[in-house]
Amino acid sequence: IDKEVLPIIKMDEPFKYRNKVQVSFSKDYKRNVVGGFYKEKTHQIIDNENCLLENETAEQIISFFKSLIKKYDIEPFDRSSNNGTIRHLLVRTGYHSKEVMVVIITKSRFIPKQNILIQELTKKFPNIVSIIHNINEGKTNMILGNKENCIYGKSYIEDTLCGLKFRISSKSFYQVNPIQTEKLYETAIRAANLTKEDNIIDAYSGIGTIGLIASKYCKSVVGVEIVKEAIINAYSNARLNNINNAKYYVDDASKFIINYSKENKADVVFVDPPRSGLDKKFVDTLLLSKPSRVVYVSCDPSSLARDLKMLKEGYEIESIQPVDMFPNTYHVETVTL
Secondary structure (H helix, E strand, O other): OOEEEOOOEOOOOOEEEEEEEEEEEEEEEOOEEEEEEEEEOOOOOOEEOOOEEEEEEEEEHHHHHHHHHHHHOOOEOOOOOOOOOOEEEEEEEEOOOOOOEEEEEEEOOOOOOOHHHHHHHHHOOOOEEEEEEEEEEOOOOOOOOOOOEEEEOOOEEEEOOOEEEEOOOOOOOOOOOHHHHHHHHHHHHHOOOOOOEEEEEEEEEOHHHHHHHHHHHHEEEEEEEEEHHHHHHHHHHHHHHOOOOOEEEEEEEEOOOOOHHOOOOOEEEEEOOOOOOOOOHHHHHHHHOOOOEEEEOOOOOOHHHHHHHHHOOOOOOOOEEEOOOOOOOOOOOOEEE
């Protein structure tokens, strides 16, 4: 790609930034309860009490929860025997709001000593406003199962991003580094050079973050996302912020843009796809519908490079701006206009 990459936007304090922390539970060979991360390329869980990337509130909650399941003799899940109850714990923390959600993921359809666990957790950590029980009965590497219910408080937490409030549920996609996310989205919106006449599409919209933040700079926002729960969140977030020029649809992004462009003209398309990048059908759709600007927010440089080669059939690359969203890891986000 014959375009200079701009210097990376760094993070001033590159530690303790993750607002979403998830750990797995098991027992070690001495039958002690362990909670932490999988050893690379194995199913062995390495006990962990301190991670330089996790926010401290989440670490304290995880450590306390580990002590509770020991205290009340609640069995963690054993992958080899397929016995036990507690598989994982997921903690989401609002950076500005300080609200905390705890998701207890079990193999069983009930949590032993559930009421005592709730009582102890909320007494020790009054910032916990939501406890979700998620049931994952499958033999799978996926952390969250399909069934869940709220067993304490509300089913979401709220936080502020770029001046807007967002409701975040257990399965919501929400960037894990709130400080750098503001820099990332401001970079993306600045790159788009929006006017009050622009109609924008927010593809892979998630809970609506980029589109809703951009809404005050443009005429209209149309968001599309395949995950129904995310679109429900997006509408809630639009209402929460009194935004009236944004509409959201549950659909495959490629199919949606083909149908949308038959009767409408998008001036700007924001794409923020998963690590696998854009599929060829979506790129072909962009090349056919010809929005004047495409802002591509990528979390994987290799799929970005592949997709930019395809997009060069109809577009010129104007700028490539990396943002260090995940300090102390090899991952990077990139905003390309």
